Amino acid sequence: MNLRELAQNLGLSQTTVSRALNGYPEVNEATRARVVQAAEQHNYRPNTRAKGLATGRAMAIGHVIPMSKQHEMVNPVFGDFIAGAGETYSRNGYDMVLSLVEDGQEEKTYRDLRGKGAVDGLIVHGPKSGDARIAMLDDLGVPFVVHGRASAVTTPYAWLDVNNRKAFQRATDFLLDLGHRRIALINGLEELDFASRRRAGYEEALTARGLPVTPDYLHSDEMTERYGYDTVRHLLDSDAAPTAFLVSSMITAIGVRRAIEERGLRMGRDISVITHDDALSYFKNGEEAPIFTATCSSVREAGRQAAQMLLERIANPHLPPPNRLLEAQLVVGGSTGPAPTSRTD
Amino acid sequence: MNLRELAQNLGLSQTTVSRALNGYPEVNEATRARVVQAAEQHNYRPNTRAKGLATGRAMAIGHVIPMSKQHEMVNPVFGDFIAGAGETYSRNGYDMVLSLVEDGQEEKTYRDLRGKGAVDGLIVHGPKSGDARIAMLDDLGVPFVVHGRASAVTTPYAWLDVNNRKAFQRATDFLLDLGHRRIALINGLEELDFASRRRAGYEEALTARGLPVTPDYLHSDEMTERYGYDTVRHLLDSDAAPTAFLVSSMITAIGVRRAIEERGLRMGRDISVITHDDALSYFKNGEEAPIFTATCSSVREAGRQAAQMLLERIANPHLPPPNRLLEAQLVVGGSTGPAPTSRTD
DNA sequence: AAGTCCATCCAAAGCGCTTTGGAAATGATT
DNA sequence: AATCATTTCCAAAGCGCTTTGGATGGACTT
Known part of the structure; x- marks a missing residue:
């Protein structure tokens, strides 16, 4: 079921149906109700690709997960970070596209993802001190938020980090x-x-x-x-x-x-x-x-917040890049105690 | 840079440029070389959404990760499974789209993902014994592969499991x-x-x-x-x-x-x-x-293979659904030994 | 010389949606 | 009754790509 068929079914134009479904004001509330109901009944869902083409927005965020070549290892924190970010995305109608990339190949992947128009924004994972990706993404003009910081980068950029x-x-x-x-x-x-x-x-x-x-x-x-x-x-x-x-x-x-x-x-x-x-x-x-x-x-909360920051940044690209520093709690558990002999050596 | 601009730049039609880049035979090799070089130079990448609209394929696979409501827990094996699957996808030009969903909500997410046309196929995670998703996906006509099995489901479906x-x-x-x-x-x-x-x-x-x-x-x-x-x-x-x-x-x-x-x-x-x-x-x-x-x-190897199976299934939807049973190795380590007292109680 | 066949290229339609720029109908105003 | 503003709807263009159905011209036959 696509928009044209749905419109025909209802005896309305595509324009009206589209507007009804997207909450535009210039449509009679009675009509809107009829449209919404028909859409539901026919299980209609607008095609993302068509919608994306028309609007120029992908409604998707890209995560590029670095993967150590050495140990074929994916940092286990990504699972939780992504779980947090995913919550924010799904609440806002965004999809998440994931690429797993060998260490160091990340730049190309970001370029591709953006070039293809597959995503509206990116989360940068695992930043190195003078990470080149930041300048590159700035250059590409993609909204992005860094999970962590790149100490050697002096230009302002959006990040969320733990202290x-x-x-x-x-x-x-x-x-x-x-x-x-x-x-x-x-x-x-x-x-x-x-x-x-x-x-x-x-x-x-x-x-x-x-x-x-x-x-x-x-x-x-x-x-x-x-x-x-x-x-x-x-x-x-x-x-x-x-x-x-x-x-x-x-x-x-x-x-x-x-x-x-x-x-x-x-x-x-x-x-x-x-x-x-x-x-x-x-x-x-x-x-x-x-x-x-x-x-x-x-790290799950970090994912939630970073995603939120990114969506806001996409909505308001001209605002100065936001930063957020989370403080870690020092929680006392059973693994610490006084030094065996308290001499200062 | 889009196709039209690139074609204008080269003094060629969009048709020819598109064909040159996609390896069609009806284009002079010299012309193709020129086109490829220009595309590279201008960093041209075809817009996925437009391409998807035109071809009807999303070039993306969906993974719906169930998330326990109770513990807000994401099973850590997903990270590795997805790493494996991601390898296969990127080798084949597919993207991976991820949705994290609370337990039990998965069905709706599958429906959405397919309805929106966001994916060409799906991997089903964490199957329950009589998992309803299998019948549903069969019904929807989406190619899918189950990681694991649903013992109570008798109709044939594609799966990969460990014994x-x-x-x-x-x-x-x-x-x-x-x-x-x-x-x-x-x-x-x-x-x-x-x-x-x-x-x-x-x-x-x-x-x-x-x-x-x-x-x-x-x-x-x-x-x-x-x-x-x-x-x-x-x-x-x-x-x-x-x-x-x-x-x-x-x-x-x-x-x-x-x-x-x-x-x-x-x-x-x-x-x-x-x-x-x-x-x-x-x-x-x-x-x-x-x-x-x-x-x-x-589980990483499982991801690799499941993804491979899915891509083949997408390419050949009429073939009978493939199954693969992996055997686990019993590796002896330091955590086992004879029972303390070998009496049989 | 006329016809045939390739090789090479192109114009235009179409994918499913949004959005612009009206048009028609309704109700309010004079 | 005529005018005007609103409300409600629509036709058509456009997003960037693929693909169909030719067009063109040169090489080859006969």
Whole structure:
């Protein structure tokens, strides 16, 4: 059933039917009711492609998900982020088109998506510090919102981010207050902006107390379970084994815990762990008694808000690009405790 | 830059330019080369909507991801499944459109997606035993492939599934061989077809040896970490505590491990655990020495293949619907061992 | 020299919708 | 009764592409 048939059926012109369905005022309410009812009855849905052609809007938002070539890995936070964004889209009649792309190929995909006219706007995932995509998208004139930031980019652009620096600074401070002095950072890939900000927060907290940053304690890799396990296992073997770990992802923290418990040690008593927690739905940290002390920030909520920002930006392209900084909560759980011996080394 | 402008630029008709770019034979190779070069130089990309309107094909596949209302949870396997499917799509010039929908609302979304003409085909996720969507999609005449099966549906339809029954039967047998007699099943929601098949395999193995199925050992819920933890914690408190657990998801198995270790017990020595492992990229079970004994089947590969099946089905709608049954590997890891006391109770 | 056949190109219709620029009918105003 | 403003509707153009049904001209036959 298409518009022409529906109009014929009703003995009306396409114009009137179209207007009736799209809520234009120049149509009699009685007529409109008739049209709406007929449309429903015939299960009529306007063809997106035709509508898009006519209006010049795709009613779709593009998400380009980077996929690590190395581990064939898709960051698990995307699932939740997209779930949040999807809520906003479906409330507003937008579709979501997804492309999974190998690391570094993202630019071409953005170009394609826009060139083809497949999307009205884009969400940029996993920004690097001086991410080239931002300039490119500005250049293309596509509305976009970055999930995260690109510290080295100075031109204004729309972003939504968690205050990663502050979160990790506070977490480090918390560990320092507990007497820990040998704190290792099990970070994500530091080419990613969020990871470098977390590191900055960590280092800031240390230097604020006049403590040195020990290179041996700094680790950076893709946030798999295995990475957490291997790294901590190795670190616990070293001469000056850390008494505390600051971890960038829940998944990695699981590996960290595995390495600790394998040693017969207990989290919160022998070794302290703080992890960042994106509040993934299938991996709740626990409400009443969280397993991990964690810096919490719901990535799903971030998805909701980023999508909202993007839709507003599409509606008002001339407004200055909006920014939003979400603060992470430092939630105390069972994985932290006073340093075993509170000497300052 | 659109086709008309490009054609004007070249002093050719739109027809010729279109044909040149789409590889039709009735155009001089020299002309084609000129056209291709100009298109590249001007960064020309045909407008998908216009192309779609003209051809009647959307060049897009729809995925409708069910989202549990209860836990706001998106099953983490979707990320990997979609990553696999995405590979196939991008190789074939298809886009992927994603809708996240609350449990039970899926039907309407399928209808919409098809009615709007937004997609050429659909992947059906999370089928229930007598899933109504299959009849509906058949009715709508949309090509589709089900990831999983709907046991109660008797009409032929296209599906790709893991042999869940056999996998869990073998896993149960394996535990029985090790002398375990009190084996609990920590299953997913049994309204989902895969879960009921797993249960069937489990029960089959027990009854084949003349062993009873103990209702207290049967558990079914959304596969969160917490669910595994809570359930096992509770079971270990009971009079006839199980000596082995058969778990439906890696994430849940993490919770199971947590509960076990919290008791001061050790997996593989005091308690045996087998889990199904979807080979999620960020949560590898470990190559050389797997943590868990597991029934392994890559959901990413499933995505790749399901997408391939769908594209072929779109190309040849009259062929009988294809089916594919993947076998899971039973990989022995460190989480299983002989039953503590090998008496048969 | 006339007819035939390719190879190469083009004009125009059509995909299903929105939207512009009226037209017809109705009711209010003089 | 004539005029005017409103309301309500419509015909047709246009969005950017594909595709049908020729047109054109050169090479080849006969």
